[in-house]
């Protein structure tokens with residue numbers, strides 16, 4: 001069986017250019033066949049037209065690139081009414097290119113970029129009519145130390161009928177900035193797209209540049225990057241669990257998960273200098289390898305960590321108050337998760353086994369498989385339990401590769417300049433990495449001179465936010481904080 | 497109950513006894529500039545720096561680094577052929593003036609902060625902070641959040657993050673300041689009662705950092721309300737924040 005790869009190169013001249021409507025029908029056929037749309041977006045052409053791109057995951061995890069072309073302001077019959085999984089993609093396509101998905105039920109800007117900045121009032125919120133219906137607006141600034149976003153609840157008494165998540169406050173113009181700097185020097189910018197996923201982004205970007213340059217970082221380099229990614233996953237799951245425990249006032253759990261996270265990120269810092277794994281991965285391979293000393297240090301840390309983690313998990317899971325607060329709250333059924341095309345933890349906690357480390361294992365995970373864990377119930381409890389189990393699985397995976405040879409090699413604090421050969425011209429490169437929230441998708445396209453003409457960034461949160469909106473329906477509004485924390489989605493990853 | 501005691505026992509003592517004397521092993525701070533002369537004509541560091549934090553000049557202060565821009569990526573260190581730039585884990589980097597973040601050959605680290613008598617008197621025993629992220633990538637936010645965990649535990653110094661701006665003395669600003677957040681930020685600031693001050697946290701808040709030059713930013717707020725404390729880093733180590741505030745307010749540790 002051929003191995004599906006997390007990085008795919010598609011020379012532009014091998015891609016058929018479909019007219020807009022036939023392109024949309026092609027995507028529709030794929031959706032009908034049960035394939036997943038990984039991303040879908042457009043870009044302005046130099047001639048003023050629009051080029052559209054859809055990346056579809058076919059059976060066996062193969063990634064297919066479908067290209068369309070359209071005149072400015074052209075429209076096509078929206079796929080959203082039949083396939084809500086593409087609703088955010090269509091909204092973004094419209095916002096970024098002006099192409100209109102006709103019949104989209106809720107065509108609103110995703111993040112109010114460009115000329116629409118600060119124009120959030122131009123689009124009213126969804127309104128629910130009826131006696132005793134009232135609205136509650138929260139944010140953009142929230143009570144805690146977190147990123148901004150606006151949540152508008154349509155409530156009947158204490159019960160939420162509908163939640164509209166209005167983001168965009170974090171919009172920094174990332175995609176435009178990425179095109180203003182040299183393609184191979186983007187790592188420090190890519191690492192701050194969503195800073196809690198620096199490794200997933202940094203690795204995905206580096207792998208894309210390597211592929212476009214026709215080089216491979218090598219097996220040891222891949223393993224080191226894989227370790228970096230799992231350390232990031234463990235740290236962020238712990239941050240979520242700590243927050244969740246604080247939200248249900250189970251303070252001992254919060255304090256313990258918090259200090260366990262400290263141990264993990266400090267270990268990451270010992271290896272690469274940053275508690276967030278920044279500066280670790282670059283085109284050409286990791287800048288820091290694992291010397292014997294670091295390797296033993298990491299082993300000892302993980303051994304002690306696993307013990308304490310098991311202990312606190314046991315305490316939390318057996319606590320009646322925690323169960324009472326999280327069970328049956330914020331339920332997202334498997335069918336809804338499938339319909340919305342949810343990814344990552346949000347999908348897996350509803351019983352949908354999607355994980356790009358399994359679907360596109362490449363050389364790294366083929367020989368060193370990861371188990372895609374799921375929970376059946378789709379409630380806050382399931383998302384919390386899944387995070388606990390994923391932490392264990394990540395630790396297991398790291399332990400299983402730590403004794404591989406040559407892990408110290410990729411290091412040597414390599415120089416950055418001149419490390420990469422020229423990039424292959426006129427090529428679309430799709431790069432996917434399974435970050436803590438799900439697949440971090442980056443699609444780079446080079447022009448005739450090998451420079452980047454487009455850089456599409458897609459955080460898993462873009463599609464998953466709507467999952468949160470549906471999960472809180474018919475729940476008490478007071479349960480929103482724990483629902484939100486149990487998903488723990490990225491604001492800046494959505495807003496770019 | 498027994499489970500709880502077990503977890504408590506394993507927890508042990510986690511707090512950092514004296515943040516001023518902590519040793520964050522492996523932390524990569526901004527590069528240290530030594531007096532070793534550069535190779536003639538070499539500008540490798542300038543070329544490689546992602547945030548234009550480095551300037552090369554003639555004379556005694558040959559290499560200058562703006563900590564307000566530096567994201568501590570270490571790329572310049574890897575490029576430096578003479579070892580003029582080397583790794584450092586000095587975390588006491590906060591400054592009370594923007595100019596104080598300029599380091600280099602002549603002054604490799606910022607001057608120690610002077611205690612502000614006025615701030616000491618007002619907030620030395622109790623400082624309430626309101627965090628506003630304006631385009632922050634969640635790294636600064638997580639580090640600010642970590643300040644209240646069992647390791648850094650700033651509550652013991654009377655420093656807390658509060659929910660309402662009405663209760664806040666200081667505004668902790670993270671992120672490069674997006675246009676879409678401009679009015680919310682202003683509202684929050686206006687809702688804070690005087691006396692109040694701004695703490696700019698991270699390269700983004702201080703200078704725009706890696707996002708400097710983006711059309712989507714609106715940094716006018718800082719021109720009106722200059723920060724009282726600058727905490728550099730990407731993200732800053734929590735210790736940089738703790739020590740900065742303790743030093744500025746003259747709080748014992």
Ligand code: SF4
Nearest residue numbers: 545566567569570572
């Ligand atoms: S460490 Fe700082 S000065 Fe050096 S290249 Fe990185 S951002 Fe620039």
